[in-house]
Structures are given as C-alpha cells and as structure tokens.
Amino acid sequence: MKKQVIALAVSAAFAAPVLAQNTVTLYGLVDEGFDYTNNVGGKSLSELQSGYAQGSRWGLKGSEDLGGGLKAIFQLENGFNVNNGKLGQGGLMFGRQAYVGLTNDKYGTVTVGRQYDSLVDYLAQTTANGNWAGYLFSHPYDNDNTDNSFRVNNTVKYASPSFAGFQAGGTYSFSNDTNFANNRQYSIGGQYANGSLLVAAAYLQANNPSSSASGAINNGGDENFLAKRLRVFGGGINYTFGSATAGFVYTNTDITSPLSTTYISGSILPATGTLNALKFQNFEINGKYQITPAFFVGAQYVYTLESYDASSGSAKPKIHSVGLMADYNISKRTDFYVQGAYQKVAGDQTGTALDHAYVPGAADASSTANQLVFRLAIRHKF
Secondary structure, three states: OOOHHHHHHHHHHHHHHHHEEEEEEEEEEEEEEEEEEEOOEEEEEEEEOOOOOOEEEEEEEEEEEOOOOEEEEEEEEEEEOOOOOEHHHHHHHHOOOEEEEEEEEOOEEEEEEEEOHHHHHHHHOOOOOOHHHHHHOOOOOHOOOOOOOOOOEEEEEEEOOOOOOOOEEEEEOOOOOOOOOOOEEEEEEEEEEOEEEEEEEEEEEOOOOOOOOOOOOOOOOOEEEEOOOEEEEEEEEEEOOOOOEEEEEEEEEEEOOOOOOOOOOOOOOOOOOOEEEEEEEEEEEEEEEEEEEEEEEEEEEEHHHHHHHEEEOOOOOOEEEEEEEEEEOOOOOOEEHHHHHHEEEEEEEOOOHHHOOOOOOOOOOEEEEEEEEEEEEEEEOO
C-alpha cells in the first residue's frame, strides 16, 4: 500500500510541471437587451437584441510551451444570437476567430486562420464603439470596420512585441483563387502606449471583397460594403487623466465601384446610372468618466463627410451621430448598461437610401433623415 502511495506521489510531482506548461481556457460572454427604435421604415419598433456592447460568444484558447521562450497558441471563437440560438457571422461555427500559430516574447507572434485585421487590432481601441460602447456607436454603416463588421479569412498575421511602448503588426489574406488578387486583403497598423497616452494608426485594402466564396472577406452578410476596392486608413489618440479618458479619431474610407451595402434594405445604387465611388471621412470625439470602480458614463460625437459620385450626379451629405452610455457592474462578471444613439443626415441629397438615417444596429433605415435607438441590457462574462 505504501509503495502505491509513494508511486502516485512521485508521478504527481513529475506530472505537475508538464501540465503547467499547457493551458486551455473556455470563456464566453452573453449580451442581451431591449432595444427601442423610433423610426424603422416609418414605424417604431420594440425588440430584444443580442450582442451590442459586445458580441455574444464562447470560445477556447490555449498554449503549449515548446521551450526556449517559444509557445504554440490557438483560439477558436464562436458568435451566437441569444434570442434564437443561431450562429452569428453568417452561420459559421467559429465565425469570430479561428487560428493557430507561434509566439515568442522576443520576436513576436505569427498566426494563421480567420482573424481580425489591423484596423480592429490597433485603431478600433481609440474609438468609443471599438473600446467601451459597441455596435450602436459605430461610424455610419461601420464604413471603416472599427466595429469588426467583417473578419478576414485565409490570413497570415504578425504582431511584434512591445518596444518601449511601440508595437506594430499586419495581415495578409489570400484570395484562394486562381486570380491571385481577387478578394484578397492586406492591412498594417501600429500603436504607442505610454502611461496615460495611447496613439494608434492603421491601413487596410481589400480587392473585390466578397466576390468569391473562398476569399478573404466573405462573411455571409456581415460585410459592410461590396465593391471593386475597399481602402481604409485612420489614426486615433486617447489620453487618460485621473478618472477621465478623452479621445479623438479620424478615419477615411474609399469605396471604388460599390455594388451594395448589407446594412439597409434600400439600395445605395442610384435609380439610373452607375455609382462610381463612395467615400466617408469620420471625425470622432469621445469621452469616458469612471465615477466609481463599478460605474462609468461615456459620450461620443461623430461628424461624417460623405462623398457620393454617380454617373447621374454627385452629392456630399453630412451625417451627425451622437451616443450616450452608462454602465454599472453588479459583480466582477455581470453588468447592466443603458445606451442611446441618435443620427441625423443633412446637406446634399443622393436620391438613394443613403439620405435616410441609419444607426448601426437598428433593424433598418429610418423613413426620414433622423433616427433614435435606445437600449437597456445585461451582460455576463464567464
């Protein structure tokens, strides 16, 4: 009997260090709430909606120590709708992320699979929507993908380690097509973080996004724009002083030969002629104040200059977006939040659905140039 006990103790002593070098974590988040929209195609709408401040999800991530400072890593992350149990991201099993790779504290990280682009990795954290507010605070139509409306498939990503606060990275997404450039994507970004200061910038280009089923961008309805070319760049800065954080963000989105947008039922194409280009310039100011460790309030204003160029004419509408939010944590993993988002379209008219206000996250566009969405929700993390 003693020999058996000693043998078990010795086995446990040798096994413990091995197990400590390998980790697998199950995690998730459930975000569910009540939304009220004052105008959806001319009528008010009350509904339950899932995943607005953060997308509802569950996932697995892990690492294996390979020695010499090198680790193998993986992450599989699923998105879902709490209301009906359906998969998100066009019905993909792991639509949010699915990758495997290697990481080293000295040389950085290389991963391969379905991942986030550099706009999301670096620039989005300086915006309200990409940091603390979520979907309703996105720039119009999430034209710059700072709210992660699409992920990129077939992607090789590199992220450097931090050098005195500087970090950079990039992605390349293969088209998986005999036409090498058809539905491919590439992006690059970087950030500088030092105490209270965060500065970030990023650039992305996609050629013929969603033009093929096996290409870089093809999320089954989660894309923002279908076009011949999508090009986005921008920069942002956040500064924290005491309990307050203030930010400014500028992004520029150039959409060449747009075909459609998946966000609104009305077509963005003109009644006659061809839409040559659609451009957005977004100017955002945001602020957040941590009243107590458990309670914060935040606000955002976005001024968007839109440029609409069609064979039937051109126009330059202006879009004003305002967002307010309050969040209270009742525990380390559970919080309640309330949000309000308002949008007004002004200036030139395009003669298309773009003249109607559309708050990202609303069921559809307003019948007028104004739209208001109110949300009350609970979020639980595990």
